[in-house]
Amino acid sequence: MAEFRKYLFPIIAVLLFLAASILEHRTLSHEPEKKLIKTFQQTLFDQEIKLSKILDEVQKKISGTVPGRNYASAFSPYNNLFEEEGMGILLFKNQEMVYWSSNYFSFPNLESRIVRDNELVILPNGIFEARKRTVGDHLLIGFIHIRNNYSYENQFLENKFIAPFNLPSSFKILGENSKGSYEIRTGEDQYLFSILPAGARKFNESKLYLTAILYLLGLIFLLMALYGKMNDYLAESFPVKMLTLLIILFIIYWIHILFGIPAILKHLDIFSPRYYAVARWLPSLGDFFLLTTLFFFWCLIFAREFTIHGKSKNKLIIPSFIFVALLYQLVGLMIANLISNSSITYKLNRITDIDQFSISSHLAIALLLFSVFLINLKILEKTAHFVNKNVFLRFHLIALPASILLCVFFDTPVVYLLTLFLSVNLLHSQIKRLHIGRFSLSYTILFISLFSIVSLIVIYKTIGQRDIQVQRLMAVNLGSEQDPIAEVFMTNMQNQFNTDSIIPKLLTPPYEELESYLNRNYFDGYFRKYAIMYTFCTGRDNVLIEDQNSSVPCFPYFDKMIDEAGISIPGSKFYYMNNMEGLVYLGKIHYPLADDSHGFSIFITMYSKPISEGIGFPELLMDKSLIKPFRYKYLSYAKYFDDELVNRSGEYTYNYYLQSYNITGSDNEFQLRRWDGYNHVIYRPDDKNFIIVSNEALGFLDYLISFPYLFVFYFVFVLFITIIGNPNLRKFIIPRDLRFKIQVAIISVVLISLLFVAAGTIYYNIQEYKKRHQIDLQGKMESIAGEIENRMNSVGSITPELQQWLYEELYNLSNIFKTDINIYDIKGDLIASSRPEIFRIGITSERMNAEAFYELSERYQLHYFHPEKIGNLSYLSAYEPIMNTQGDYLGYLNLPYFTRQDELRQGISTFIVAFINLYLFLFLASVIV
Structure with missing residues (x-):
């Protein structure tokens, strides 16, 4: 029995390593995607059955008694169907959308795109299975949300399969069969689409972590076995034993690094170089932790075996x-x-x-x-x-x-x-x-x-x-940094310029209508952060140079500017002007003319205004490759040109004139200063440009x-x-003495009271934060509604001219009140927005939230607050009807309030810290008793 105990730890270690190795081999080498796709197919069948039952219910209601136009009220029980079940319905009557259960998929002209009864539908923001039914003069379409399908990804927008579908995000959905793909069929055994397993990870994360845990337990038992084995060599000198152990541990670690054993670890984020890396021998945080564990084990043996004796x-x-x-x-x-x-x-x-x-x-x-x-x-x-x-x-x-x-x-x-x-x-x-x-x-x-x-x-x-x-x-990066969001929009709008049939009709003086058209259709929303100047030129025109009080030929002047400082934006006729005079872009739109061989060009010069970055969440509009790393999250910066502020970002408030900081006397490229509790790094790329990057000092x-x-x-x-x-x-x-029992009693009382009091206080703080948040939003809503209704209280409907005014006014109000603003018409369609890019690129449709539309149009709520979500971004949305003096509804005002949840979390964190400090003092006092 004693002999068996001697080998117990080595046996357990071997069994754990063997089990982990078998599971790893099955996970990585035995086509695990087959089982995943089989489960996916069964889940799709289950979702189809659920959707069919819902469509049956809706069909009965349509065939029964749906009062006149009261669709929003009749089908309001389905308004949360998309959030709860990942499904939704659209209802059309005479090709007009009369009900939508969610504004996520309610895009225009869907009824004409869906031809078959069961069909795969690819929308700008997702991939769905659509099931269509015709009920009299109504067209009913049900949707099953399978996967997100955004044109780009970031922390809020992720192209992944939606629950209950559990597939790795790297798997692709194809409209037809291809080599290595698997067919997916409907419950009626009709071909729907194919799934192509792609990417390095073709298995569930649960298996990944289970295998890693088995390897970790195996390592622990191996070290315990090694620990026990050290006792068999008591005759050896202490330095020899410790050196031998050090070599053994080094070999274990080096085998892991050299051969990548176990292979499953490379699929764990902690073993990727994303978070930490030094060299090949220390390539990840996981490897650092492993090395630290081995070092701890060596020190543990050292502490156990060390002794001083002899002469x-x-x-x-x-x-x-x-x-x-x-x-x-x-x-x-x-x-x-x-x-x-x-x-x-x-x-x-x-x-x-x-x-x-x-x-x-x-x-x-x-x-x-x-x-x-x-x-x-x-x-x-x-x-x-x-x-x-x-x-x-x-x-x-x-x-x-x-x-x-x-x-x-x-x-x-x-x-x-x-x-x-x-x-x-x-x-x-x-x-x-x-x-x-x-x-x-x-x-x-x-x-x-x-x-x-x-x-x-x-x-x-x-x-x-x-x-x-x-x-x-x-x-240094800011010295040559451009505006990645603007450049994405520039590339997209270039295709629109090439196919726009209206601009060529507006190429006649005095160009006011052309300028208004460009502002309304191309340079609104995000581009409002720029001061935009248009120059309209033919081959015979000159341009006035104000600082020289002279005029020069238009085309050569702008062409020279582009040649000297322009950096082309790929896929467009826009250029970043790398002349260090702030953030400046120059665009050139050219059209041929029959009576002028040089043609007609529109030169668009955009100067960044000295304001902080966009209102709301501009990160929602950025690809993840363009978003600044986390290490820049709490940094503020300011750009100065010729002693004046041209751009800034962050929480720190900078002075408009650089000379107020008294930093222009030094010739050093970098300076480090500290004022107002911040560390400021001052970068001087040349005599006229200064960049200050600030970080709150600890x-x-x-x-x-x-x-x-x-x-x-x-x-x-x-x-x-x-x-x-x-x-x-x-x-x-x-x-077990009396003093310890007293300490335990006091500590227990302190900890139990801490848990109850802290839990209650945190709950109270969360409710108070939500209440303050809603009051703040209500205050913004009242102010914005007052501004808009002052202009619209005497109108009978929203005309195109009024719509154009709304776009301009909403952007100004958005800057003032620090919130995005949308206006919908009485049918729930978007007519104006301070952030139109979100709708244009299809992150969400231009329809109003179904529940909010029901509450305002059918239950006649005057104020309605509703939690909403775009991707992973949750926010509180406020709604209010817009009425004229006769009490007629003109539309609905919406404020999607993208406040940062960091404020709530940091507030709770501050409270927890105060509690821990208090109870830590009591804890220490109880120990000293």
């Missing part, structure tokens, strides 16, 4: 302390390396930004610090009887203040870790004088507090240095906010490791 014991004391001091330096370098070479956030003062990768990184840091502390503690124990206590105390009383002074002059992790090493030695030597029992709860909390403080300083100092480099990089309050999080994290970590990993130590940490 040379006095000679080993100083080398032992030097060795552990060097380990502290190694840990400091590893922590600095982790933070400096990662794109992960470590700032605990913004707890809402913390994700699983941030937690993994902090866990790796905790492992490193705990590992070196174990060795330090062991050396202190083994040398306690051989060290002159007075000499030891005097040395550390001198060395510790000296190291603290070094921290002031040399702001590096190495110096801070040296200070931590000396502090641990000094504090441990005075434990008895503080009347604190070794390995007691008070002892644990004392050292955790020390490590929390020092590690927080190390982390934040390293973050500060990394942020400065990020600011410098952003400043202050004492940020450290104070972050400390409780880090303390609790380290405390839970140490408690878990010591109690689970060392049964003997459990007796010291969990004693």
Whole structure:
């Protein structure tokens, strides 16, 4: 039996590795897509059955008694069908859409596109199965949402299969069979479409994580087996044992790196270079964590086996302390390396930004610090009887203040870790004088507090240095940065220019109608952030140069500008003018003329206005490849040309004139200044251009906010490791004396009250935030409605001229009130918007939300608030009818209020921090009792 126990851990490790290997092989090599697609087909059958039942119900209502035009009321129970079931219905009467259950798919002319009874329909925002029925003079179409199909992707818009369909997003839907694809058929056994498995991942993530967990458990049991095996070599010298173990662990790690074993790990995000990478030997955060785990295991064995005996014991004391001091330096370098070479956030003062990768990184840091502390503690124990206590105390009383002074002059992790090493030695030597029992709860909390403080300083100092480099990089990028959203629109509108039949009819002086047409149909919405100037030229025209008070031929003048500074926007006749005079674009639209060989050209010059970036969520309109990285999220910037502000972005408010900062005297390319609690990196590419990138500096309050999080994290970590990993130590940490029982009683009462009070207060804060949010939105609605109704209270309907005024007015109001604005007519069709691009590119249709339309048109609500969603972007939407003085409805006003949920999360975070600080104080007080 004893012999069996000896091999128990190796056997378990082998079985776990074998099970993980088999599961990995089945997942990666046995065409797992077949099972996924089979499940997909069955799910589609189930959805078709559900939709058929819904269509039967609707058909009965149509055949029965649907009052006159009261479709919105009769079919209102289906208004949430799309959100709840991923399905929807459209109803047409005499080719006019009279009911829609969702504005997600209610695009115009759908009835003419759907020919067969069952058909695959590809819309600008999604792929659907459509099932059509004709009921008298009504046409009923049901939709099953299969997959999103946006023209681009970002954090809000993802092209993925929609629940309950569970396929990897890399799988493609094809309209016909191709090699390697699988047919998908309807319940009537009609061919619908094919699915082509593509991408590296052709399996469910659940199998991925299960396999990884099995490998992790196998590694743990392997290390435990290795730990047990060390006891068989007690005769070997300690240095030989530790060196042998180090080589074995290095071989394990190097086999993993060299051969990519296990292969399943490369499919995990934590093992990708996206979040952290240094070199081939340390290519990902997962590998760093693995290396840290092996280092922890080695330190654990070191702490267990280390001893000093024999005649040379006095000679080993100083080398032992030097060795552990060097380990502290190694840990400091590893922590600095982790933070400096990662794109992960470590700032605990913004707890809402913390994700699983941030937690993994902090866990790796905790492992490193705990590992070196174990060795330090062991050396202190083994040398306690051989060290002159007075000499030891005097040395550390001198060395510790000296190291603290070094921290002031040399702001590096190495110096801070040296200070931590000396502090641990000094504090441990005075434990008895503080009347604190070794390995007691008070002892644990004392050292955790020390490590929390020092590690927080190390982390934040390293973050500060990394942020400065990020600011410098952003400043250089801004020196030649263009407007990616505008350029996407320029490329799209070039095709419209080429096919526009109206512009050639407007090429006659004085061009006012042409200018109005261009503003209305091309340069509204997003382009309102630019000051746009049109120059209309024929081959005989000149252009006036105001600063030179002279005129020159038009075509050569603009052609020279393009040749000297123009950078072509691919797929268009627009150019980014790289002359550092702010953000400037120049477009050229040319039309041939019968009576002029040079033809007619429209030159469009766009100057960026000195305002912050777009209202609402411009990220919704950007491809993910164009969105700035997370590391730029909290940075502000300003561009100055010739001492004047030409562009800015972010929370920091910049002065209009650069000279107010008194920074123009230096010839350095980069300057670092600090004012108003911000670190400012000032980049000077030339004499006339300055770029300032600003980041809020970390202050004492940020450290104070972050400390409780880090303390609790380290405390839970140490408690878990010591109690689970060392049964003997459990007796010291969990004693049975009266003092401990009192501590446990007080801590229990504190924690239980914390949970109840915190939960209740958080719930109250969330409700208050929603209430304030709705009141704020109502205030904006009343102000905007007042502005619009003042112009429309005497009209009988919205004319084209009034519609054009609305487009211009909505943009101005949107800038003033910081919200997007839409106006729908009495049938629920969009007639004006401050953000028309969202509708033009098909992110959503131009129909009003079905539930809101029902509440306003049928239940005559005067104010209606409704939570809505575009992709992954959730927001609160407010509606109100627009009426004239006779009480007639002219349309409906809609405010989709894209407020950032960060405000709510950060508010809750601030409250939690305050609670943790309070209860941490009570917790520490209970320990000292």
